[in-house]
Structures are given as C-alpha cells and as structure tokens.
Amino acid sequence: MAKSNFRVGRSKTGLGLFALKKFRKGDYLVTYQGRKLTNPQAEELEARGNKYLFEINSRWTRDGSSRSNLARYVNHSCAPNCETMIRGHTITYEACKGIYPGDEILVDYGKNYWDMFIKKHGCRCDACKAGGGRHNPPWLKKNKEKRRRLREAAERRLKLKKLKAKKLKAQKLKVRKNKKQKQKKRR
Numbered sequence: 561m562a563k564s565n566f567r568v569g570r571s572k573t574g575l576g577l578f579a580l581k582k583f584r585k586g587d588y589l590v591t592y593q594g595r596k597l598t599n600p601q602a603e604e605l606e607a608r609g610n611k612y613l614f615e616i617n618s619r620w621t622r623d624g625s626s627r628s629n630l631a632r633y634v635n636h637s638c639a640p641n642c643e644t645m646i647r648g649h650t651i652t653y654e655a656c657k658g659i660y661p662g663d664e665i666l667v668d669y670g671k672n673y674w675d676m677f678i679k680k681h682g683c684r685c686d687a688c689k690a691g692g693g694r695h696n697p698p699w700l701k702k703n704k705e706k707r708r709r710l711r712e713a714a715e716r717r718l719k720l721k722k723l724k725a726k727k728l729k730a731q732k733l734k735v736r737k738n739k740k741q742k743q744k745k746r747r
Contacts, residue, residue: 565581579659636685
C-alpha cells in the first residue's frame, strides 16, 4: 500500500499507525520491513533494547527498527482489527474486519509477547480499559449470557418433555385400568 493510505500519529500507547482510507476484511494493509537476522543476532539486539524485532520462525527474525518501516507503528490490542500473515519470510498485516479512516491499525502481539512485556504492567488497549481484553473480552460475557439462556431454555424444554411423557404414561395406565375394569364387568 502507498504511504498516503496511512498516517503516523499520537495514540494512547505512543505512536500509532492510522488509516486514511477504508479497508475491507481481508485487505492487505502493510508489510513489516527490515533486516533479516538470525535469532542469536536478534537476541543480542534485544538485550540492547531493540523493541521492533519480529520472529519469523525458529531461525530468523525481522528487525523493523527503521523509521521507514510503517508496520513498526502497528500497536497491540486485545481486540485487534488486523492480523499477521507470514508467508515464507515476508510478514504482512491484513484487515480482519472493516477499518475506517481515522481508525488505528491494531494487532494482537500474541501470548509470548503478552507474557514477556504487557502482563507485568497491564494492557493499555481500549478493550482492556472497557473491562474486556485478553482475560475478559466483552464478547465472552455476551456468549456466557447467551449460553446461560440457551441452557435454561433447553432445561425448560426437557422438563416440559418429561411432564408430557409422565401425563401420557398416566393416560395409558388409566386406559389400561379402564379396559381391565370393563373386562371384569363383562365376566
């Protein structure tokens, strides 16, 4: 994508990448660019404080610290609007839902990054501030309520079914009793 499709600006967690045009689900957004390093080289850079390392696989890491790498400004969110795609040694971001002009481009950095860096200080993304986030997303609460309602409805249906079966059984017994009584009277 052309640089004019994005702007780098102040976000709640530092500098962020913001869309200047609308993107649909599945649209390519930006490529994570930079030197390709071996993992031991990347570990040395990380020890010196480099925060823009993206591990491609167990052998290679991409150093995205260059300011010309727009993807370095994509921030973390527990409710992301894009996802990471790794094809070969190329790292790209693609929209996982509609993104509108002015929206910040956000991705979930993953469990390892969360455990190493974010968990200690707490997440500052909007999803976590709204009471959702990684450990209590808002959609989970809605799903729990929906599952509870469905479970209660299923329990009501089961009770009703049992009650109908009990009534039917009682009717059959009554019919049998009546038949036996009629047969006794005839004798």
